[in-house]
Amino acid sequence: MRICSSTQHPTETQHMVAHILDRPSNLVTVEVRRMGGGFGGKETQANAPACLAALAAEITQRPAKCRLDRDDDMIMTGKRHDFVIDYDVGFDAQGHIQGVDMLLAARCGWSADLSGPVTDRALFHADNAYYYPDVRLRSEPFRTNTQSNTAFRGFGGPQGIAAAERVIEEIAFATGLDPLDVRLRNTYGRQDKNITPYFMTVEDSISRGIMEQLTEECDYRKRREELRAFNRSSKYIRRGIALTPVKFGISFTATHFNQAGALVHVYTDGSVQVNHGGTEMGQGLHTKMVQIAMREFGLPENRVRITATTTGKVPNTSATAASSGADLNGMAVLDAISKIKERLISFAATHWQVPESTVHFGANGVQVGDNCIPFVDVVKAAYMARVSLSSSGFYKTPKISWDPKTGRGRPFYYFAYGAACAEVAVDLLTGENRMERVDILHDAGQSLNPILDIGQIEGGFIQGAGWLTMEELVWDQTGRLRTHAPSTYKIPACSDRPPIFNVKLLENSPNQEETIFRSKAVGEPPFVHGLAVLHAISDAIASIADYRICPQLDAPATPEQILRTVERLKKQKDMPH
Amino acid sequence: MRHHIRFYLGQTLHEVSDLSPTHTVLDWLRDQKGLTGTKEGCNEGDCGACTVMVVRLENGQLTWRSVNACIQFLWMLDGAQLFTVEHLQNPDGSLHPVQQAMVDLHGSQCGFCTPGFVMSMVAYVQNGGEDDPKAINTALAGNLCRCTGYAPIIRAMQQACRIMVQQGNRFDVEKQDIILRLSALQDGSSVDIQNTHGRITLPANSDVLAAVYQENPKATLVAGATDVGLWVTKHLRDLPHVIAVRSAKDLHKLEQRDGGLWIGAAVTYTQALPALATHLPDALETIKRIGSTQVRNAATVCGNIGNASPIGDGPPLFIAAGAVLHLRQSDTRRQLSLENYFVEYGKQDRQPAEFIEGIFIPDQSAQTVMRAYKVSKRFDQDISAIMAAFAVSINADGEITEARLVFGGMAGIPCRAKMAEKALVGQKWDMAALEAARKAIQDDFTPLTDMRGSAWYRSTVSANLLTRFFEETAPQGSAQPICLEGWREISHA
Structure with a gap:
């Protein structure tokens, strides 16, 4: 059985199909050329269509295709988990957090799917970039009569971070401090105040530095004063600004998923085929993998070819998820290439009688002693000498461990960081709103491909902003989803992007851990930057009550939600405190 | 009377008679022509992944319009030339400047929305679109992208605008050929196709329309299909007999007459926009937000009234302006204040076989x-x-x-x-x-x-x-537009 699926997790699809057909896995091959987007929605949800098509093919003994109409797709498949979060926080007059107690309740839908790990990741991120001296975090995954919710970019992390940022906001209003100062005062330290609620030491806390740099670069403090002055004289249009950080843990929290395989072939004409276990969904993973081969072999782009991901070439893969695609598969590809290179170096040293240390792969060819030999000639000679030109590669993330029973360990290899500053305008008559300027400074380590990474940051930010402002799921009394197509479920459109949109990668910031070329994962963390927009809207409408009352603006901050908050604040303002 | 439709797909003339009244352009392209570059995203005209470009001869001029192939019926292409993403590259095999810009500036990530964006962008630059952020927003409002956050697509659009001004593209060279080709298709003939799938009538003028409708009062009138299309793609309805509105040449009139603006039943929002902007300045920004460019390129002003949706944006505007609806049944005509057309939900003051000929919007008084x-x-x-x-x-x-x-x-x-x-x-x-x-x-x-x-x-x-x-x-008001920056920009005299 050969399955062509739009799945982020070919191996799981293979297992599911094998299971439903009662066949061993070696009789099912799943192939993924590329997906038209994934974002986590295809981590498990592609399995059902694959199984249905496989079953139809089995019964009819003919090829079968299953493609859902958009409405069916949106009704059937899972969404991001929505959360209701209860929080208590203790703090001092300077805004230092003393203790946090949070209950994070999630709507999981009718099946467990990935809800366990999603609510776990929400717990892992309920601190965001902040040190909680005393803390209790609990999750409540609820079974409900709605779609079975699933993975979506951030996987619970953004929800946990949203809670942390609300806590910060409450402290800011209670103390009269700028929320940014509360943030800066509570970030993880480098030497002390660096233990997370799950007892992992934050070894490279750079949140404060990133926030300070962005504050300077986007002129946050001056603009904040100007906006407040504007608001004093503007009756119906109010403006707000907020600067929020992200610290995002990189690794699957299920430790065993942190492994990857690759298979690299060098052909006798000197061309290279790279296979790896990751899937391409627009994030540029294949491009990054090709770049690794180009760099290692010293080849131009047209000599390296990537294939469709297939369980026949690389087995037992992990889902391309948790931002881990380039980290895991990149190292596996590098491992395979290194093995081939070792053989070629050993062969060349013997063949041309030079020390191994003088053999190097460069853009002009292979340096062998004093001679530079075209890559293809080295390869041909090696073939004639019966040297294997093909190798598998494997990688497992070092250092990580996690004990769910004790809630202790090091679930993450490292953290990715960043900060965003958003300025918005809000219309108090309707709740309509608009982003006017956004500045982002993001840490991609030593970026594998700055253009692709900036693409992930721009896209992730807009997606996050959409999640928090306009993307509203509406169910009726019977649990039927009423917003099940683009006509009713509104994602950001072209004009919703901020007219001023500055995105920068943090410079000179190689990953402290030994990741692929010291890069950092970049898929999910930038999604969280959307929180700056929610908080900027909150800042704008706080002006109604002279910035004395925390607006407690809930997401999604649709025009209606904003107007409700505005009306509530107007009433609260007149109430005695 | 012709018994087939004819149109160009790329450079190839197609004469088609074996089609159903509900056969969409998208399904025909993908299933019958194997042209799968045009994507099905939502099948309701909201996401733009299926955007194609339709070229027509209107008053001797070529018009280049982006439309959503998912809610356009194949028979609507009669007399037109259709271009899809497969037809863009230059004869030497190089990419269209828009495609090249999308590659150069990383405007495509997962790629699903890309062909639709490219077609919207091609139509924009073909219509002389400039490197203006607001105009670009309007041109691309009907294309959704989940990956990029739009920034690199806008950068690509800006580059394409600049390059088109400098270099032009293959369509500029082909204009005369297209005019000749499309002129040859304008035979002034009505079309009637009856087959096992149903019946399709394309009346050449409103007299034919009135007569056919009188004989077949249960037939479905279709103008731009931006609403009727959804009856088919979303409600899976069958339409045994469709009668086209836009094939009737005399219903295309858009003119100032007797103290007001006349908008014929076949006039699209895109066509009416400049006149409406002059006539009802405040309508401009609202109409620019009705649907998207693709939708307004197909949807008619009168269709927005005829379908009697409680959430159509045109009717409130026109009722406020005191518009009068002109209805016709066979040879009988009557006029009706627009507000009286809407009786209650799902019920209008329209008799069987009666149709809207046009709407008259009186000039607004200075007071x-x-x-x-x-x-x-x-x-x-x-x-x-x-x-x-x-x-x-x-x-x-x-x-x-x-x-x-x-x-x-x-x-x-x-x-x-x-x-x-x-x-x-x-x-x-x-x-x-x-x-x-x-x-x-x-x-x-x-x-x-x-x-x-x-x-x-x-x-x-x-x-x-x-x-x-x-x-x-009001005199006590601020006399300024009270809105978010850039949301409404109207100069009131």
Whole structure:
């Protein structure tokens, strides 16, 4: 059985199909050329269509295709988990957090799917970039009569971070401090105040530095004063600004998923085929993998070819998820290439009688002693000498461990960081709103491909902003989803992007851990930057009550939600405190 | 009488008679021609992944229009030339400047939306579109991208605009050929196709239309298909007999006549926009937010009335302007104040075999001030939670002599807030009148709660829009547009 699926997790699809057909896995091959987007929605949800098509093919003994109409797709498949979060926080007059107690309740839908790990990741991120001296975090995954919710970019992390940022906001209003100062005062330290609620030491806390740099670069403090002055004289249009950080843990929290395989072939004409276990969904993973081969072999782009991901070439893969695609598969590809290179170096040293240390792969060819030999000639000679030109590669993330029973360990290899500053305008008559300027400074380590990474940051930010402002799921009394197509479920459109949109990668910031070329994962963390927009809207409408009352603006901050908050604040303002 | 439709796909002439009334352009391209570059995203004209470009000869000029192939019926292509993403590359095999810009500036990530974006962008630059952020936003409002956040696509569009000005592209070279080709297809003949799938009638003029409709009163009239298309793609309805509106040449009239603007039944929003912008300045920004460029390229002004949706954005606007609907059944014609056309939800004052010939929008008097406000969850291409159009006439003494406060989304039909109007008429346009109208409007409507807004939201905002109207037009108001920057830019004389 050969399955062509739009799945982020070919191996799981293979297992599911094998299971439903009662066949061993070696009789099912799943192939993924590329997906038209994934974002986590295809981590498990592609399995059902694959199984249905496989079953139809089995019964009819003919090829079968299953493609859902958009409405069916949106009704059937899972969404991001929505959360209701209860929080208590203790703090001092300077805004230092003393203790946090949070209950994070999630709507999981009718099946467990990935809800366990999603609510776990929400717990892992309920601190965001902040040190909680005393803390209790609990999750409540609820079974409900709605779609079975699933993975979506951030996987619970953004929800946990949203809670942390609300806590910060409450402290800011209670103390009269700028929320940014509360943030800066509570970030993880480098030497002390660096233990997370799950007892992992934050070894490279750079949140404060990133926030300070962005504050300077986007002129946050001056603009904040100007906006407040504007608001004093503007009756119906109010403006707000907020600067929020992200610290995002990189690794699957299920430790065993942190492994990857690759298979690299060098052909006798000197061309290279790279296979790896990751899937391409627009994030540029294949491009990054090709770049690794180009760099290692010293080849131009047209000599390296990537294939469709297939369980026949690389087995037992992990889902391309948790931002881990380039980290895991990149190292596996590098491992395979290194093995081939070792053989070629050993062969060349013997063949041309030079020390191994003088053999190097460069853009002009292979340096062998004093001679530079075209890559293809080295390869041909090696073939004639019966040297294997093909190798598998494997990688497992070092250092990580996690004990769910004790809630202790090091679930993450490292953290990715960043900060965003958003300025918005809000219309108090309707709740309509608009982003006017956004500045982002993001840490991609030593970026594998700055253009692709900036693409992930721009896209992730807009997606996050959409999640928090306009993307509203509406169910009726019977649990039927009423917003099940683009006509009713509104994602950001072209004009919703901020007219001023500055995105920068943090410079000179190689990953402290030994990741692929010291890069950092970049898929999910930038999604969280959307929180700056929610908080900027909150800042704008706080002006109604002279910035004395925390607006407690809930997401999604649709025009209606904003107007409700505005009306509530107007009433609260007149109430005695 | 012809018994087939004919059109060009790329450079190839197609004559088709074996098609059903509901066969969409998208399905035909993908299933029958194997041209799978055009994607099916939502199948309801919202995401733009299926965008194609239709070239027509209108008054001797070529028009290049992006449309959503998913809700265009194949028979609507009669007399046109269709280009898909597969037809863009230059004869030497190099990419179209728009495609090249998308590659150069990383405008594509997962790629699913890309062909649709490319077609919208090609149509934009082909129409002389400039490197102007607002115009680009409008051109691309009907294309959704989930990956990029739009930034690199906009950069690509800007590059393409610059390069097109410098270099042009293959379509510039082919213009004369296309004109000749399309001219040869204009035979002035009606089309009638009857086969096992059903019947398709393309009347050459309104007399034929009236006659065929009179004989077949149960047939479905289709103008731009931006609503009827959804009956098919979403409600899986069968349409045994369709009668085209836009094939009738005489229904394309758009002209100033007898103290007002005449918009024929076949005139699309795109075609009507410049005239409407002059005629009803405040309509401009609202109409630019009706659907998307692709939708407005297909949808007709009169179709937006004919389908009698309670949430159409056109009707409130035209009712406020005192528009008159011209109806025809066989050889009998009558005129009807537009507001009286909408009787109740799902019921209009339209007899069997009666059809809209056009709408007449009288010139507004100098004493009338008018504003229109569209409120939706998303700024662009969203169905209104509330659509409001207000017109008040104020005499020399500052007294309100007439008020038309018209709302969409507040009831089962577009309708006037009669109590609020009553509170205004005879009063000075001052704070007291505003407060009275704000109070009265709560008695005018019992709005619904749905996914676009709750009853509370609709009630609150309907009153707040009166406040906005007051601020913008009353002597005590601020006399400035009260809105987010860039949301409405109208110069009122």
